[in-house]
Amino acid sequence: MYKHTYKDETVAKGDTYKHIIDSALALVAEFGLEKASLSMIANKAGISKPAIYYYFSSKEALLDHLFNLLFDDYQFDHYFPLETYTKDNFSSLLTDNGLHLLQEYDENPELLKIINHFIVYAGQKQAYDEKLKHTLTEFLDGFRRLLIHGQKLGVIKEGEDLTAKSQLLGLVLDNISSYLLMGIKVESTAVWTQAVSYVMGDD
Amino acid sequence: MYKHTYKDETVAKGDTYKHIIDSALALVAEFGLEKASLSMIANKAGISKPAIYYYFSSKEALLDHLFNLLFDDYQFDHYFPLETYTKDNFSSLLTDNGLHLLQEYDENPELLKIINHFIVYAGQKQAYDEKLKHTLTEFLDGFRRLLIHGQKLGVIKEGEDLTAKSQLLGLVLDNISSYLLMGIKVESTAVWTQAVSYVMGDD
Amino acid sequence: MYKHTYKDETVAKGDTYKHIIDSALALVAEFGLEKASLSMIANKAGISKPAIYYYFSSKEALLDHLFNLLFDDYQFDHYFPLETYTKDNFSSLLTDNGLHLLQEYDENPELLKIINHFIVYAGQKQAYDEKLKHTLTEFLDGFRRLLIHGQKLGVIKEGEDLTAKSQLLGLVLDNISSYLLMGIKVESTAVWTQAVSYVMGDD
Amino acid sequence: MYKHTYKDETVAKGDTYKHIIDSALALVAEFGLEKASLSMIANKAGISKPAIYYYFSSKEALLDHLFNLLFDDYQFDHYFPLETYTKDNFSSLLTDNGLHLLQEYDENPELLKIINHFIVYAGQKQAYDEKLKHTLTEFLDGFRRLLIHGQKLGVIKEGEDLTAKSQLLGLVLDNISSYLLMGIKVESTAVWTQAVSYVMGDD
DNA sequence: CATGAATGAGCTTTCATTCAT
DNA sequence: TATGAATGAAAGCTCATTCAT
Numbered sequence: 094m095y096k097h098t099y100k101d102e103t104v105a106k107g108d109t110y111k112h113i114i115d116s117a118l119a120l121v122a123e124f125g126l127e128k129a130s131l132s133m134i135a136n137k138a139g140i141s142k143p144a145i146y147y148y149f150s151s152k153e154a155l156l157d158h159l160f161n162l163l164f165d166d167y168q169f170d171h172y173f174p175l176e177t178y179t180k181d182n183f184s185s186l187l188t189d190n191g192l193h194l195l196q197e198y199d200e201n202p203e204l205l206k207i208i209n210h211f212i213v214y215a216g217q218k219q220a221y222d223e224k225l226k227h228t229l230t231e232f233l234d235g236f237r238r239l240l241i242h243g244q245k246l247g248v249i250k251e252g253e254d255l256t257a258k259s260q261l262l263g264l265v266l267d268n269i270s271s272y273l274l275m276g277i278k279v280e281s282t283a284v285w286t287q288a289v290s291y292v293m294g295d296d
Numbered sequence: 297m298y299k300h301t302y303k304d305e306t307v308a309k310g311d312t313y314k315h316i317i318d319s320a321l322a323l324v325a326e327f328g329l330e331k332a333s334l335s336m337i338a339n340k341a342g343i344s345k346p347a348i349y350y351y352f353s354s355k356e357a358l359l360d361h362l363f364n365l366l367f368d369d370y371q372f373d374h375y376f377p378l379e380t381y382t383k384d385n386f387s388s389l390l391t392d393n394g395l396h397l398l399q400e401y402d403e404n405p406e407l408l409k410i411i412n413h414f415i416v417y418a419g420q421k422q423a424y425d426e427k428l429k430h431t432l433t434e435f436l437d438g439f440r441r442l443l444i445h446g447q448k449l450g451v452i453k454e455g456e457d458l459t460a461k462s463q464l465l466g467l468v469l470d471n472i473s474s475y476l477l478m479g480i481k482v483e484s485t486a487v488w489t490q491a492v493s494y495v496m497g498d499d
Numbered sequence: 500m501y502k503h504t505y506k507d508e509t510v511a512k513g514d515t516y517k518h519i520i521d522s523a524l525a526l527v528a529e530f531g532l533e534k535a536s537l538s539m540i541a542n543k544a545g546i547s548k549p550a551i552y553y554y555f556s557s558k559e560a561l562l563d564h565l566f567n568l569l570f571d572d573y574q575f576d577h578y579f580p581l582e583t584y585t586k587d588n589f590s591s592l593l594t595d596n597g598l599h600l601l602q603e604y605d606e607n608p609e610l611l612k613i614i615n616h617f618i619v620y621a622g623q624k625q626a627y628d629e630k631l632k633h634t635l636t637e638f639l640d641g642f643r644r645l646l647i648h649g650q651k652l653g654v655i656k657e658g659e660d661l662t663a664k665s666q667l668l669g670l671v672l673d674n675i676s677s678y679l680l681m682g683i684k685v686e687s688t689a690v691w692t693q694a695v696s697y698v699m700g701d702d
Numbered sequence: 703m704y705k706h707t708y709k710d711e712t713v714a715k716g717d718t719y720k721h722i723i724d725s726a727l728a729l730v731a732e733f734g735l736e737k738a739s740l741s742m743i744a745n746k747a748g749i750s751k752p753a754i755y756y757y758f759s760s761k762e763a764l765l766d767h768l769f770n771l772l773f774d775d776y777q778f779d780h781y782f783p784l785e786t787y788t789k790d791n792f793s794s795l796l797t798d799n800g801l802h803l804l805q806e807y808d809e810n811p812e813l814l815k816i817i818n819h820f821i822v823y824a825g826q827k828q829a830y831d832e833k834l835k836h837t838l839t840e841f842l843d844g845f846r847r848l849l850i851h852g853q854k855l856g857v858i859k860e861g862e863d864l865t866a867k868s869q870l871l872g873l874v875l876d877n878i879s880s881y882l883l884m885g886i887k888v889e890s891t892a893v894w895t896q897a898v899s900y901v902m903g904d905d
Numbered sequence: 906c907a908t909g910a911a912t913g914a915g916c917t918t919t920c921a922t923t924c925a926t
Numbered sequence: 927t928a929t930g931a932a933t934g935a936a937a938g939c940t941c942a943t944t945c946a947t
Contacts, residue, residue, distance in 0.1 A: 132920075132921090141928065141930075143924090146921095264472060287464055333937060345939085549934085558918090615822050615825075620734075621884070674880075675873060681835060690869050
């Protein structure tokens with residue numbers, strides 16, 4: 094699961110709105126979706142409980158908003174901009190982009206926590222489930238498109254099982270951040286570098 | 297996260313006890329740790345709420361029991377018995393053992409769900425966090441020991457970064473099951489096969 | 500144990516607040532601190548149970564409030580204002596003030612009941628215990644100060660054991676009200692009058 | 703409230719029975735009548751909860767038994783044996799007997815605590831209330847009979863208000879133990895000595 | 906005699922939600 | 927826009943009690 098730093102676009106809606114969202118994010122990260130109660134959120138936002146209902150019709154609506162905030166602008170291209178990849182920089186850029194993504198999450202452990210809460214919750218809410226599935230699938234697909242691009246550039250051999258290789262990349266990258274989140278020591282740089290070099294056919 | 301089929305040893309304790317545990321497992325899988333209430337569990341078990349307290353001193357104690365049930369006998373050796381690996385079967389056994397693990401979880405999607413709930417909950421309960429960390433670390437370490445064994449057998453080249461390679465194996469295997477759980481289509485066999493062949497230095 | 504008529508100062512807080520306190524006082528008097536449940540209190544106050552939590556953070560907080568209500572403004576001077584005592588009125592004023600106190604409690608048997616419940620409960624809650632001890636000690640001390648004042652006025656002989664005499668006064672007065680509360684017939688006026696005349700050295 | 707050391711006569715009923723009563727007494731002293739639950743009692747007695755029902759038909763029955771145990775053999779004569787009082791020893795014996803009673807309670811603070819719990823509970827249970835009233839009244843009456851005896855012996859003047867004096871004695875003695883129980887420092891010896899000397903007409 | 910197993914009633918507390926203002 | 931006041935529903939938990947064994 095990866096996500097770049099969250100930035101809410103709705104500037105016009107005023108401070109209270111943002112306070113609610115920020116408080117909600119912080120509390121969900123700390124206590125989870127259900128234990129983060131509206132009381133706590135209102136409290137942290139410095140407003141009264143009913144005020145939340147002015148902006149969100151229900152707690153569920155608020156959580157939905159957070160969910161979309163985190164997953165909406167989540168795109169493979171943001172981290173691995175296909176158009177910047179050339180024959181010469183392919184391997185090193187792939188490595189760098191991946192490491193950069195890992196670093197971003199390392200710096201925002203809260204985000205990963207929230208996302209994890211949503212992932213588990215997705216088991217109970219179909220709408221989340223579908224969006225989540227779609228998002229992750231898209232990301233895996235991004236790696237596939239990238240590898241195909243690499244083939245066209247001639248840096249990746251023809252005839253390889255690109256699907257499996259791209260999925261391996263996605264799975265590894267995703268899980269490195271999960272393990273980092275849990276505080277399990279993983280040599281993230283080395284592992285990612287190896288995964289890349291393998292996919293590139295280096296040895 | 298991997299786990300073989302759960303089997304409770306305490307046969308002597310009678311039916312009610314098992315009903316409680318089974319109901320709890322099912323409901324935790326479906327609704328999560330907090331939303332699976334004692335009322336629901338009692339209901340599903342066909343008993344009254346206080347009856348649960350005859351067997352467990354609190355809801356937390358019940359959840360702890362489930363947690364231990366799932367994580368206690370979780371061992372790398374169970375899936376990858378080091379002593380069975382030889383020079384000749386190393387590569388294929390590694391592949392087969394991994395696929396077998398994946399298949400096991402594929403057949404018990406409930407277990408993975410519960411485990412995921414516990415993983416998220418671990419963020420709030422240190423005891424879980426520690427055990428979880430220890431368990432996952434142990435599993436990664438298992439792969440490392442296995443690769444070292446492979447080196448001794450001469451099937452893996454000297455001078456390789458075994459730590460990174462073992463971690464790659466662990467991360468990939470773990471995340472394949474996660475993705476399967478979420479219903480994301482991953483070519484698990486192909487990916488795992490590739491990961492193994494990479495680590496073995498095949499190409 | 501003595502206490503003047505309870506009167507809550509917080510007029511501004513609205514009716515519900517007062518209803519809660521009044522209901523709580525009545526039910527604690529009748530059933531005791533533990534058996535007076537929030538359900539009963541809410542019921543008697545004509546509100547829902549959670550409404551109580553809007554005003555008090557817990558049952559304990561509510562009981563604490565009652566406790567303070569009863570003991571806070573409990574002062575010896577309120578019943579025996581030292582500055583009003585003169586050489587001429589000393590004996591009769593001491594008698595009158597005591598009788599007045601007894602009468603007050605006679606007219607508010609509920610208060611004494613509640614106080615008794617708190618006294619017993621003090622054995623389990625240190626905060627109550629300390630305040631209670633302090634309050635009663637202060638009252639005994641009040642009598643001592645009063646007798647010293649009497650010595651200065653020349654109505655009480657020098658060289659007497661004022662401590663013992665003052666404690667006798669306090670103990671008698673306190674226990675008369677207890678016995679009255681229990682419905683045990685005590686000739687309160689006669690007993691108190693005798694106690695006073697003894698302390699004054701009359702015969 | 704005064705009470706000599708409790709001693710159960712029912713020896714024949716076996717150990718369990720006594721264990722139950724002892725445990726109940728100890729726990730009632732510590733936690734009060736309601737909070738001392740049958741679970742706790744059974745636990746402390748080293749038996750199972752239903753075992754209590756073999757000896758007592760209900761918790762109330764058990765409490766009733768304790769109540770009677772404490773109040774049944776409560777007699778003024780036990781502490782102040784009228785027949786031992788003579789013209790010569792009257793004053794000193796009265797003093798000594800009272801001090802002895804106080805000392806007894808001082809050495810058994812548990813008993814006083816339990817008795818206090820019952821006194822408060824008496825407000826809710828008429829049967830207790832009546833017995834309690836009767837017991838206390840009897841004690842006050844005992845002092846009256848003693849003073850009358852003193853008059854006959856010629857150590858107390860004729861024409862005195864013996865009722866008020868006897869009540870004063872009873873109230874003082876009773877409340878001294880209460881205050882001692884609460885941990886309020888009272889010069890018990892001095893106060894009681896004064897009370898006696900007053901009643902005797904000494905000065 | 907005594908217990909393991911179980912229950913209904915009731916407890917304090919928290920929650921998302923509503924509504925008049 | 928925002929809040930004070932209140933609520934129904936449900937949570938985890940404890941208790942006195944029962945009953946077959």
